Amino acid sequence: MDWTTFLGHQRQQTWFANAIGQSKLASTFLMVGPTGIGKRTFCKLIAKSLLCTQTDPKELSVCNRCETCVQVEKQTHPDVLYLARDPEKSVLTIDQLLGSDGARMREGFCYELRIRPYSNRRKIAIIDDADTLKEDTANSLLKTLEEPPPGAVIFLLGTSEKRQLSTIRSRSQIVRFSPLADAHVTELILRHQLVSDPSAARELAQRAHGSIQYAQELNDPTLQEFRNQIHAYLQQRPMDFIGFAKSIIDHLNQSTPEGQPRRDRLKWCLDEVIDVLRNSLWTQMHIASQEGMEPEDRFAPMRNLSARTIIELIELTQEARENIQRFIAPAALLEAWSANICRTARL
Numbered sequence: 001m002d003w004t005t006f007l008g009h010q011r012q013q014t015w016f017a018n019a020i021g022q023s024k025l026a027s028t029f030l031m032v033g034p035t036g037i038g039k040r041t042f043c044k045l046i047a048k049s050l051l052c053t054q055t056d057p058k059e060l061s062v063c064n065r066c067e068t069c070v071q072v073e074k075q076t077h078p079d080v081l082y083l084a085r086d087p088e089k090s091v092l093t094i095d096q097l098l099g100s101d102g103a104r105m106r107e108g109f110c111y112e113l114r115i116r117p118y119s120n121r122r123k124i125a126i127i128d129d130a131d132t133l134k135e136d137t138a139n140s141l142l143k144t145l146e147e148p149p150p151g152a153v154i155f156l157l158g159t160s161e162k163r164q165l166s167t168i169r170s171r172s173q174i175v176r177f178s179p180l181a182d183a184h185v186t187e188l189i190l191r192h193q194l195v196s197d198p199s200a201a202r203e204l205a206q207r208a209h210g211s212i213q214y215a216q217e218l219n220d221p222t223l224q225e226f227r228n229q230i231h232a233y234l235q236q237r238p239m240d241f242i243g244f245a246k247s248i249i250d251h252l253n254q255s256t257p258e259g260q261p262r263r264d265r266l267k268w269c270l271d272e273v274i275d276v277l278r279n280s281l282w283t284q285m286h287i288a289s290q291e292g293m294e295p296e297d298r299f300a301p302m303r304n305l306s307a308r309t310i311i312e313l314i315e316l317t318q319e320a321r322e323n324i325q326r327f328i329a330p331a332a333l334l335e336a337w338s339a340n341i342c343r344t345a346r347l
């Protein structure tokens, strides 16, 4: 990957090119934006640009051929550190940052960052899952953020600014990323061979909210099947949100391991519900302005709900989605959500 094949985020590229050109690069960046839009790849390219031995380090460019470029690409370069939540755990841990109990400060991320750079240039760190940093874990990182080794650049990757602790926010330069344009998602879908037909790729991109990760999920056959089930449920009359919540739980229990994967899948389910509600609202408002038009069948169940009620349902679902990261058990969360929905919609 080089900057010519990287898609989107032009404004952020220009910003970093200026900062690097003027030697005014900060040491800690909080990169926020939805998942699957290329934030991590962007950081890897910055790392490559800063370390490439064949290009001017004051330019945002890479040769993509030197040993350094090859190693950064393969994630084997000793000066580029990667840290992410253990898939079995829900959060980044103090052990990961400061080393295990018996070896505090003699291993772990903060220790490794302080080891002299192999390249004699600088160390670069890419920390995924910044959303999951808890107060005590974040505290163990603050000293490193306040007094980083000379030249070190630390990228913290999160989904939204709101989810970050104020202690981290106040010590970082915040860089915001937006979802990718549909044309870019289409190109990535074809590049990753999710589908081979360009018009199918375009259709998939339109539903992917500017995220290649979301496109991948939408393209997963089990998820597609479950997506159809969700839509079928939402078309039932009378609507049965309690039964619907139970069917989501069954699906999660059968298909997805506990912990973060299950929370991610639940998020996806609620996103689908939000999508249906939003489309329903749009159809309803559109119909209100064009008398005599009948709503599409798939949105018919919402016909007897007022726009205001649908907006409230969207808000309730968004709130439930936000609560997923608070580690409430999915079954309890969905039970509360469906009860609130029924009360609001008077079902």
Ligand SMILES: [Zn+2]
Pocket: 052, 053, 054, 055, 062, 063, 064, 065, 066, 067, 068, 069, 070
């Ligand atoms: Zn190079």
